[in-house]
Amino acid sequence: MCTVSWLLHDNGYDVFFNRDEQKGRAIARPPERFREQGTEFLMPVDPDGGGTWIATNQHGLSLCLLNYYQGDIPELPLISRGLLVKMLAPSSSVADVVSTLNNLHMGSYAPFTLLVFAPDLNSHHGHVIAFQWDGHVLTQRPSVEPMISSSVAFQEVMIARREAFKSIMTEPQTVEKAWAFHRSHVPEAGYKSVCMHRDDANTVSFTHLSATPGATEMVYVDGSPCENVPTATETLIRKVPNMRLVASEKR
Template identity: 40%
Template sequence: MCTMTWNIEQGSYHVFFNRDEFKTRSKAIPPKQYSVDGMQVIMPLDPDGGGTWFAVNHFGCTFALLNYYQGNLPKGDLVSRGSIVKHCVGFSAFCEVYRYLQSANLHHFAPFSFVCFMPEGQKGWSVRLFQWDGVALSIYTPRPPISSCAFDIEQVIEARKLAFEQMIRALPEGVNTSLDFAQLHQSHHAHAPTLSYCLHRHDSETVSFTQLTVDHLAIHLSYCDGPPCQTTMSERVSMMRSMPPEHHLDRAV
């Protein structure tokens, strides 16, 4: 139950992420800067699973994970999907992510959509979606939005896609669009609240909103610890960006 959008511009990119959870789930630890095996990483933490759903490293590589409810749930004990993000935070090339997922026993994980942003050349960016459906791993070049939902999946995805397309059509050319994207993630469907970007149900709701900007110099992450329609940004974390090794810049899959 999450929704993610993004906008890749010349020399920078922006990511927007609504995390939807059941109201019984523990409150997340807001994002901070951590040192992981010598890599500087900004990420929130999930106290229940011990992992995270969103992280960015000092190379400006971003990793975001959503549930994939359309998949087939493997049998047996399952490992928290949030551990996948924490394992990959040191990577700076798609091939590293792919190699890890190929070698991992994914049958220990529930289905997921894993979205990664990596540098392409000196100032460009690319995005890939690694999707595990419980049977096979697939790779796509995705387009926003990406949504996950445990109920009325097709209807929810279609409604959020339509809202995104309407926003894009209304945007003037050459104008910074981050505010428009953020407002979309605060929005409510006029007639069906469960189709909204900002979700409110009796048992679940949007519990946080993450906004990220990465350019060739710096990384800026803002975090709203609550429904974005009701809560202001409470956490802001920034760090300078480092260039990844030259041989990593074009290692795509």
Template identity: 35%
Template structure:
């Protein structure tokens, strides 16, 4: 259950992601810088270690949405969490290596998902899909795009939230930090399960993550809670692009 917005420019990009979860899920931990081999990456995480969004110091970003499609009722037993997919892939240096690693992954027992990959150097957006049986790949243009999911209905989430996105697409500030934040706390046509900022009796948008990647710097801002109820970020983590010496003062955890 998520909404992802991707806004690119020539050499930079901006991503906003609402994470929607059941209230019964444990509270997530804010983003930190992690080290895996020679690669540094930044991401928030669940207490179990999984994550739904990450960016490494090559400027490559991964974001995962649950995929609630026609096969969802025939999935059998869940044996592995989707949250570990990004952790396994975020340390890859480029698109070919990430694609190769994804193709090699054993996803047996992992429920369906869509994995969005943004690769700054190549200016390519990939969407890998796993329907519980078969892996798929979509190659997407370097252009503004939104993705939506809901455990109630991906198609209804797509229909209602896309209306909200289209309503503000032509605004003069479209694509700015302020614009993407207003979009991700919006309630068109009203607060509910299919508004961008989700409100349900059993679930809601529980965090908003914003990533800005330039030629030299990656920043990840994190808002813990419903974005319509807060205006200030709780945490900020950052990386220097391809420069592991520029952020020695940040907390690093070896994984």
């Protein structure tokens, strides 16, 4: 029950995430700073498991996780999927993410889709990478935006939200249009709309993540984005990659 979209531009990328949850679930904490393995990263915190659904670090690498309700839940005792995002959050590259995933016992996690935004991703270089765990096998899949998950009437929800995306995110695509898309109630405020409203669940937060060569910023709206304004903004200064000097014999 989530929707993710993104914009790629000359100097980096923006990510937009509506988190949909059951109304009885504990309210998440706004983005906090963490330091692990020598890397600073930002993430809102789910108090139920201590993990998260979105994170960005000082290298400029970002991660988003959506539940994949159409997969099969393994029979083993499960680890919170949010802790997987926190584990991967210090990664300095996509290769680091892949290496960690390859060494995990995936049968300990319920199905998910993981989006990876590389540090050097922009409109001229790279693409958003998606990994999907269906409960049996981990595969790389196309990253078609908006990326959607829903436990209710998935096909109907997907069609409605992609139609809303087409109607709102016209060229030139802008951050303002992306915010409007994530606040939208198309065709009406309900289970199909991007800003989702059901009797038992609704959109509980909106996160806008912006990555440029100099910094990464996370803007957080606590509550439905149709009714609330940003409540927290955190910024990380980008870590400059180590430069190697190469000796030359030329004079």
